[in-house]
Amino acid sequence: MVDPLVGSRSSGVVREIIQLRRGMQGLEQQLATGRKSQTYAGLGTQRSLSVAFRGDLARFESYHSSITLVELRLSITDQVLTRLDGVATEARGSMDPNIYQLLGDGRTQGQATAYNLLGETLSMLNSEAGGRHLFAGKDVTGKPVETINAIMDGEGNRAGFVQHRNERLLADSGDSGTGRLDISQPAANQVRLAEDGVHPFGLKIGSVNNGLSSTVVAGPSGTPSTFDIDFTAQPGAGQTLKINLILPDGTSKSVELVAAGAGQGGDGKFEIGASADETAANLAAALTDSLRKVSRIELGAASAMAAGTDFFDTANGGAPQRIDGPPFATATALRAGTESDTVFWYKGDNGTDPARNTATARIDDGLTISYGARANEEAFRVLVQNLAVFSSGTYTEGNQDDENRYSILAGKTLQSTSYPAGVQKLEQIAGELGAARSAANNASNRHTVKSGTLQTLIDGIESADLSEVSVSLLTQQTRLEASYRATSILFNMSLVNYI
Incomplete structure (x- = not known):
């Protein structure tokens, strides 16, 4: 029979053993994981700092x-x-x-x-x-x-750039090939140059520099623009009429016509006729030839440039612009292409x-x-x-x-x-x-520095000192062994043994 006093003492030792075993388990876990606690609650008063630091670290990692x-x-x-x-x-x-x-x-x-x-x-x-x-x-x-083939050559019923370029050239050149400018003679001694309508195509009349004597120029004026030149008598040989034309891409081209003697006409020249009426007719013919040449060369190049802008300048919600035709040679407006009839590049x-x-x-x-x-x-x-x-x-x-x-x-x-x-x-x-x-x-570099600092602070709060844990574990082990011996002695003690 165990002495009651011995039983009371032994139960206290057992409680101490249990506490020591728990302490050792905690220390062993710290030694295995390197962390003071597996929960924030185990960090005591520093748990709020740990939570805050980890939140900052997660934000920087994001x-x-x-x-x-x-x-x-x-x-x-x-x-x-x-x-x-x-x-x-x-x-x-x-x-x-x-x-x-x-x-x-x-x-x-x-x-x-x-x-x-x-x-x-x-x-x-x-x-x-x-x-x-x-x-x-x-x-x-x-x-x-889009692909280069679709953009340039079209796809199915959808027109590509080459088709639009060809249609634009028709609209710029016009039926007569004079760049949508009409040359007429309202009177026998008068020559009139006029734009054929209000539209963005063809040549536009900019200004006129008249160096011909015995002539009167009226204009350019009006919408569409027009000007007249009246011959009151004959101009002198070598005198010039210069017309500044605006091309479809916004650049300009000057047409210069020089008065020449009989039989000396040709490219850029008009013959002084036997009368003012005949000279006016010669000027009209020479102006027609010059405008057709401009239409074939300068206008052709400028039309291609304008077609490029029509088709490719689609920023801010725009669509490729197409000639509102057919017919194209007499078209007076552009229209927005649709996805069913035009390739949107x-x-x-x-x-x-x-x-x-x-x-x-x-x-x-x-x-x-x-x-x-x-x-x-x-x-x-x-x-x-x-x-x-x-x-x-x-x-x-x-x-x-x-x-x-x-x-x-x-x-x-x-x-x-x-x-x-x-x-x-x-x-x-x-x-x-x-x-x-x-x-x-720069932000990445800042985050690297900040993350390193935060990790150091977190480690200081959450990480266990393994050297300290090892010493504590040995101490606990020694105490536990002593408790085991004490318990063994207590359980073996009785009044009979004592006597």
């Missing part, structure tokens, strides 16, 4: 993940922009107005090069990274740009908001960057448009008018792809996106 994705996209975008700049340089090299050597298909080697560069440009504008098409604005899941988001704002990322507390882009932004569109315009025409060997028209068009596209003042440049887009990338990199 920012870091966002920055990593943005940097991937911006890196690829930067590579595309760098190559597009190279494409523009190569394109300018192909647009030499002085080299006119036709290949078998009626195009020059420069045009063939430009066509290949156009295909490469369109492919790059369809670039994708991290689940997002980089030049599609907000519509990130689909390719923003750009198919991405086409809102009126800034292109950069179509993709945003929050990279820090209160800091959001914008890094979106649209393929129909001016800098991209200028390159695509001029490559298409330059590469699309065909010419005839031995035709001087064709050679002159090619040279003028090459000069126009060369100037345009040089990005003159006032035109958005690829470098501007690169600079804007570069600023966003720099902000993301």
Whole structure:
């Protein structure tokens, strides 16, 4: 029989053993996990700090993940922009107005090069990274740009650029081939030049510089514009009439007609006749010939440039513009193409908001960057448009008018792809996106420092000192062993044994 006093003492020792075993289990767990506690409650008064620090750390890690994705996209975008700049340089090299050597298909080697560069440009504008098409604005899941074949040659019932270019040339040239200007003689001694209506096509009368004596010029005036020249007597040989014409692309061309003696007429000249009436008739005929020549050459090149703007300038929700015809030669207006009758070369988001704002990322507390882009932004569109315009025409060997028209068009596209003042440049887009990338990199560096600091603070609160835990564990083990011995002695003790 165990002494009651011994039983009482033994129960106290047992409780101490249980507490020691629990303490050892806790220490063993700390030694295994390296953490003071598996719950915040076990951290005592520092648990609120731990929770707050971990919340901050999670937020910075979220920012870091966002920055990593943005940097991937911006890196690829930067590579595309760098190559597009190279494409523009190569394109300018192909647009030499002085080299006119036709290949078998009626195009020059420069045009063939430009066509290949156009295909490469369109492919790059369809670039994708991290689940997002980089030049599609907000519509990130689909390719923003059509194929080169569809854009140039159309698809099914949908017209491409080449068809629109041909229709635009008809509208600019008119039925008589004088660029939609009418030449008439309301009186025998009078010549009238008039625009054939109020519309955006053909040649427009700018100004008239009259150097002919014995003549009276009235105008240009009115809408549509017109001017008259009346011969009151004969002008002198060598005297000139200069008419400044506005071409469809906004550039100008001067037509100069020189009075010449009998039998000395020809290109740019009109013969002084036997009477004022005959001289007026000669001027009308020479003016008709000059306008037809302008229509074949300068107007043809300017019409192609205007067609390029019609078809490709679709920013801010616009649609490709088409000639409101047939008939096209007498058309008086443009109309918006529809997706059923016209290839929309750009198919991405086409809102009126800034292109950069179509993709945003929050990279820090209160800091959001914008890094979106649209393929129909001016800098991209200028390159695509001029490559298409330059590469699309065909010419005839031995035709001087064709050679002159090619040279003028090459000069126009060369100037345009040089990005003159006032035109958005690829470098501007690169600079804007570069600023966003720099902000993301700076934020990433800040987050790295902050995350490291927070992790150190969290470790100070949550991590166990393994050396201290080992010492405590040995101490607890020693105490536990002593308790086991004491318990054993107590349970073996009795009054009989004592006596």
